[in-house]
Amino acid sequence: MKEKEFINIIKDITKSGYIGDDCAYLKDLGIVVSQDNLVENVHFSMEFTDAYKLGYKSAMVNISDIAASGAEPKYLTVGLSLPDKINTDFVRDFYKGIKDASDDIEIIGGDITGNDRIFISITIIGTTEGRKISSRKNAKEGYKIIVSGNHGSSAAGLKELSTGQKSKFTQQHLMPNAQVSFSKYISKNIKYDYAMMDTSDGLMDALLQISRSSNVLLDINFEKIPYDKDLEKFDNYKDLILYGGEDYELVACVPQNFYVPHSFEIGKVKKGSGIKLDGEYVKNAEEKLFNHFKEQK
Amino acid sequence: MKEKEFINIIKDITKSGYIGDDCAYLKDLGIVVSQDNLVENVHFSMEFTDAYKLGYKSAMVNISDIAASGAEPKYLTVGLSLPDKINTDFVRDFYKGIKDASDDIEIIGGDITGNDRIFISITIIGTTEGRKISSRKNAKEGYKIIVSGNHGSSAAGLKELSTGQKSKFTQQHLMPNAQVSFSKYISKNIKYDYAMMDTSDGLMDALLQISRSSNVLLDINFEKIPYDKDLEKFDNYKDLILYGGEDYELVACVPQNFYVPHSFEIGKVKKGSGIKLDGEYVKNAEEKLFNHFKEQK
Incomplete structure (x- = not known):
């Protein structure tokens, strides 16, 4: 997929100021809107997940986009396409998963059609x-x-799943949780402009986007990034932490004196551009993100 | 697809009062929301259409849902999934089609992903x-x-396309127009409650849904239904008129004395249930709709 190239074309044709952000903020209506696709054998495999978990994660991925904007997730619609062989149990479990992901969110509609593979x-x-x-x-x-x-x-x-293992990590991959409380605390209490993104495409990707969009240097201290110590058994665990996607945590840049409960300070916003990690400029971030992305396919 | 069975399960799980309607009406936000899928080789074939026409029709199908509610179509998001072989021209033409379908509508976002066939x-x-x-x-x-x-x-x-013909009918199939003005006139001027649906799944389907939901008999006079006289060259042209889908016209039930410009009165709402056509109850409507649906696959 030439995704970035496509997005530039779409921006050019539509002349829309909304394209390219995770959410569109419609000020006249007081809402934010986001849409995300999940395609079988691209974003997930039924070998590793089940209908309930898939529904749960599909909802969380979208809730996370709204959380990143600071808005309150409220309503969702589900465009679902299913192979003919799929039975009513699948549909029941999938919707149970969506519902359990989102106590405060109402499922208001959508569309259900036939297809050769699952598309959400x-x-x-x-x-x-x-x-x-x-x-x-x-x-x-x-x-x-x-x-x-x-x-x-x-x-x-994800790595463990592909070798047939089950662990707390596989659980976190299959059933992530959007950081709704973190988002709510900030957006209800902060007085100043702030940046926030979810780390669905990896922490480094979110940092790069913020750095570029805000024209600032983000100076990161690796040892301040929270991670599960059991990750250290993986050879490339630092890459997993920096470049691995789908944690659906939030990263925010807020005034130094704005206290956020249950947050971890990992660095400072400085004058300049790009990302510094422990004092060194990160040079090959795009490439590493791209390789990680390829690996997942 | 066991679509109706699936929808009942979804209603049961979600306990949502919105499921099953074409649009969800969110009174607190003053908006209506609708989502529709279009799947390659289910709803369209690239053998008969092109990227521009596909974009145009995809937008119109959705605009028609909003028009049916009486609301003003305002914003849309596009979840698009494309085979890797698709090039940038396709994306450009597809979005041009969407844009040309909807001068007053802003494209505010969406998602673009890889897949084996086109999914919208x-x-x-x-x-x-x-x-x-x-x-x-x-x-x-x-x-x-x-x-x-x-x-x-x-x-x-659609029949002509499958035999390789091009005509005004193939054009109307590939590039339908949503009835936005008709909808606007009614919803801005009417004082009383009214029923309206689009005829995306066929005129008879819309009549059946209204009859059931409103617990009334709809008494239709076939000769009052407007159609292109050139349809009469088709053996089963009456079935095309009653059961054929995708005209994206609107059918409405409004007070007798409420004048609607450019409208055609085709019958009366009466006490009772079901549909009468020229005085006879329609008995096998479900089956005919189902067969028509199958034929299109």
């Missing part, structure tokens, strides 16, 4: 009342960089 | 300000039944 496209709507909405353009010099939790677990889980 | 899931948001929103439950005894235009052309076009 969920659209989620969040409300912005009483919330300050984030933008990846809002990281400012002097801000601190915080994350909501552990990184690398999901990528480790 | 569009979510559309309409606003309800200054509009009275329809419900298929609102057909009342004494109301007249009106349609916005010709039926049967799209189904005739």
Whole structure:
């Protein structure tokens, strides 16, 4: 997939200021909207998951996009396409998974069609009342960089799944949790502009996007990044932490004196551009992200 | 696809009052939301259409859902999944088609992923300000039944396409137009509750849904249904008109004295249940709809 090339074309044709962000913020309606696809044998394999877990994760992936904006996840619609062989139990379990992922979210509709493999496209709507909405353009010099939790677990889980193992990491890969409370605390309490993204495509990817959109240097201290110590049994565990995707944690750049409960400060926003890791500029981040992405396919 | 069975399960699991309607009406936000899937070789074939026409029709199918509710189509997001072999021209033309279908609608985002065949899931948001929103439950005894235009052309076009022909009917099948003006006139001017649906699954299907949801008899006069006279060259042209889908016209039940420009009165809402056609109860409508549906696959 030439995804980035396609997105540039779409921006060019549509002249839409919304394209390219995780969420569209519709100020006139007081809502944010996001849509994410999950395709069988691209994003997941039924060899490793089941209908319930798939529903749960599909909802969480979308809830995480809304959480990243600071809005309150409220309504979702499910575009689902299923092979003819799939039975009613699959549909029941899939929707149970969605429902269990989202106590406060109402499933308001969607469409169900036939296909040769499972395709899921969920659209989620969040409300912005009483919330300050984030933008990846809002990281400012002097801000601190915080994350909501552990990184690398999901990528480790994916590796283990492919060798037939089951562990806490495989569980975290199959049933991630969106960081709704972290998002809610910040967006309801912060007075200043701030940047926030989820780390669905990896922590480094989110940092790069924020750095570029805000024209700042993000100076990261690796040892401050929280991770499960059991990751150290993996040869390349530092890469899993930095480049592994699908942890669905949040990374935010907020004023130094703004306290966020259960957050981990991993660095500072400075004048300049790019990412520094323990004092060294990160040079091959794009390539590593790309390779990680390829590996997952 | 056991679509109806699946929808009952989804209603049961989600306990959502929104499931099963074409649009979800979110009163708290003043919006209606709808999502529709289009799957390659199920809903369309690249043998007969092209990227531009596909984009155009994909948007129109969704715009038609909002038009049926009486709301104003405003924003859409596009979940798109494409085979790797597809090039940038395809993406450009597809989005041009969407844009040309919808001058007043902004494309606000979506997701683009890899797949083995083309899959499109569009979510559309309409606003309800200054509009009275329809419900298929609102057909009342004494109301007249009106349609916005010709039926049967799209189904005739599909038949012609499969034999390699090109005509005004194939054009109407590939590039239908949602009846936005008809919808706007009614929803901005009507004072009473009314029923409205689009005829995407066939005129008879829409009539059946309204009849059931409103617990009324719909008494239809076949000769009042507008259609292109050139349809008469097809052996079963009456079936095309009644059961053929994808005309994306609107059918509405409104008070007898409510004037709607460019509308065609095709019958009356009466006490009772089911559909009468020229005085006779329609007995095998479900089966005919089902057969038509199968034929299209």
